[in-house]
Amino acid sequence: MRAANKSAEAKKPKRHQTDEFGRRRNSKRKARKLLEKKADSMPVVELAGPKLERVVDAELVDPAPSGGIREVFRQTYLLRLIVSRQLAQMYAASLLGLLWSYIQPALRFAVYFFVFGVVLKNAHGGIPNFALHLFTGMVFVHYFTETWSGGTKSIWTNRALVLKMRVPREIFPVTSMMVAAYHTGPQVLILAISCAVIGWHFSFVGILAGLLGLAILITFSMALALIFSALNVFFKDFQNIVQTFTQFLHFLVPMMYAYSMLAKLGAHHKWAYELYFANPVAEAVMLLQRLFWAPTLEPKQYAKEFPPDLWERGFIMLAACLVLLVIAQKFFARLEGKFPERL
């Protein structure tokens, strides 16, 4: 039977030769044979008693899910369930479990600190409290890359559900973001404790900068996760592209070297400077350093380590990322209709 189907596939056009009513050649005969063979394949059970009336208290609606990310956050129970299952699944067969998500960042931090804080000590521009400067950047870059790369794969890895069940599909990239947040949370705690130990003082400016940086990071990573998760359904190349980019990202934010070095570069190569700071992650990292790293120093120590237009850039960047998120959502909604047939 399989072989017969194969050869029918080979002469494809013939398969759909139908008359104007959509009847295939010989269809009646086929149907007769099929029904003869299957007539009693299911047991017969009669209706027991009269039918009852069921009153459905709902409107007639389009059954396809709509509403995007907002809809996802309305279904909190489902979201919680999917996030916790994803976490459980990630560590299902590993001895160290959740610890793995700390070992890798810890090792990377150790290596970077050794190279840029010890070996190349004079190259980074003499940043005071360099470890904090570096760690702040690493924690939030980690959050960003995990959201982006996890989100990119999310639709594909959850294809069993996407194919069969009616869920707002944005839930899968959103889940990646939540998982990344879950992993990053304890790192932020470690960062905060380190700051407190070294001597951090409270300032509203710092808090505001941190919130702005976080908002940029969340909107930007979410937008990218949405766009790339949809693209990755059609071409698996995108998950490799994302992986490549995330490798470079550590070097493209001001954490291993000082902003003042970039400012010097900007004096001669304006375009390179602008290109560098067109990256929302670079802007976000600086804002977060303003919250964590700067308050451990005297103002004159970090005065030259932030661009004079940090705030203007920050707000413009947030606006741009919000626009990008709206576009990403539209883009996702457009491609989403084709997911089930492409997975």
Added chain:
Amino acid sequence: MSRDSIVVENVSKDFTMQYHRTLKQMAVATMRRLPLKETFRAVNDVSFTVEQGESIGLMGLNGSGKSTLLKLINGVMRPDAGTIHTRGRIAGLIATGAGFHPQLSGRDNLYLNGAILGMSEAEINRKFDEIVDFADIGKFLDTPVSHYSSGMYARLGFSIAIHVDADIFLADEVLAVGDRPFKKKCMAKMQEVRRQGTTIFYVSHATASVRSMCDRVLVLESGHLNFDGDVEEGIHYLQYDDDEETNEALGDAELGADI
């Protein structure tokens, strides 16, 4: 208040088949002037209305678009043309089984599926034992579903879907994989649900069970809805043409009977 349960208007669904996925294959195909993709209409301008509580038998040869139509109704797919409207909660089993996450255990999948089908945590907890009992998967409840047999898979999927207390229940040919006693149990449960006024869509080639389960039959032929009406007439329509002789003369073609 109107009693419409499902309203389908001029719905079409196209599938695009991309033949070549890598750049090299695409370049080669372009050079040889082969088509890069082909679209094919799986559901063609279908319209019908179903009242709440009606039980519909959906029939047609394999590949006629039955599963696709069900996917459109439950919202997994969107139509390319036309509109679909449904009232109330929809549950069911479509194509080859339930949407389970292969690495997760039966228990986790039960909760996940229940939540996706719109049940609250409390509701799932309340029905948990009943669902597990009905599915009869015993000690496999905490094993990943990838280790399940196709029968167990179908049993758990059906059991969750039927316990959702949906307003519309869709049953595709999935039940065909179960063993006879379980099939019987499922049919009995479906009759119970039907009696409570749930709208039912039942896809089957088994004429005897369609006769007992359905009030109305729809026949799809290559995506066209060519018959909509009485059960007996529908079954007859599917098999017999007006001019029998021409059909007989066409000779033996093999029967694509696998699902």
